[in-house]
Amino acid sequence: MQQIFSFIIKNSNRLLFLLLLGISLSLTIQSHSFHKSKVISSANFLSGGVYERINSFEEYLHLKEQNEELALENANLKSLLFKTKDTLKAPNLDSLKGVLPKDIIVSRVIHNSYNVYENFLTLNSGAKSGVKPDMGVINSLGIVGIIDNVSANYSTVISILNIKSQINAKIKNSDHFGTLNWDGKSTGFVQLIDVPRLASIRKGDTIVTGGQSVIFPENIGIGTIDKIFIPDDKTHYYTINVKLFNDMTNLGYVYIIKSKDNEEIKNLEKLGKDE
Numbered sequence: 383m384q385q386i387f388s389f390i391i392k393n394s395n396r397l398l399f400l401l402l403l404g405i406s407l408s409l410t411i412q413s414h415s416f417h418k419s420k421v422i423s424s425a426n427f428l429s430g431g432v433y434e435r436i437n438s439f440e441e442y443l444h445l446k447e448q449n450e451e452l453a454l455e456n457a458n459l460k461s462l463l464f465k466t467k468d469t470l471k472a473p474n475l476d477s478l479k480g481v482l483p484k485d486i487i488v489s490r491v492i493h494n495s496y497n498v499y500e501n502f503l504t505l506n507s508g509a510k511s512g513v514k515p516d517m518g519v520i521n522s523l524g525i526v527g528i529i530d531n532v533s534a535n536y537s538t539v540i541s542i543l544n545i546k547s548q549i550n551a552k553i554k555n556s557d558h559f560g561t562l563n564w565d566g567k568s569t570g571f572v573q574l575i576d577v578p579r580l581a582s583i584r585k586g587d588t589i590v591t592g593g594q595s596v597i598f599p600e601n602i603g604i605g606t607i608d609k610i611f612i613p614d615d616k617t618h619y620y621t622i623n624v625k626l627f628n629d630m631t632n633l634g635y636v637y638i639i640k641s642k643d644n645e646e647i648k649n650l651e652k653l654g655k656d657e
Contacts (some may be wrong), residue, residue: 434492487638496543496631499566503539513537518639524603524627543630550592559592569630577620589624596641603627
């Protein structure tokens, strides 16, 4: 203990300098968006490399299971793409709501947090693959989250298990919409709020994306209604517990959806706000 105190006293000037330098760098990064974005991109690059190596080892242990999963998923995708009477014609993709194969980036989850209030995923695809912020991320079972930050080879995703996540969703085969968020409790459930009291709903109904956002196409699966909380006389809105189709603690390959209209709609809405 005496040696530790002796070391601190002997190097007090250097330690003070390093402390002040750290504080100044932190303040600079927090107050300048350019510096902050560079730090985030660098952190994504470094952490992405580490996560990918760890994930590669874990993936090796579950290789057989993943191969079976991929084979089944590929078969389902092919049946969607080529299910047409005349094989000489272009595939009928009406069920995919205009999402073509060229509009999809296949990626893999190399890090997944699900035990905190603000959970993020890391993917092994980045700007070089065409990934941009605000792109939707799904898999064969349903939605996963939204792209947040991007580096050259990696990207982070705001998981639907994030208390700050807000996604437009609706009751399938209905025009009643709500906002999907997470209360921070169970990894298997999210909540659909602001559903009007006039909506006809029951346990077991399917919840899908609403299509009022440029991020996700309409009717992408989310889950089923597990519990309905009756609104009081003041709110007049339901809060619904939704059991997720996805096991968010066990994610492998995902699809990043390009939205060709995203920038156009954003610019148009910005013009409206500026007027």
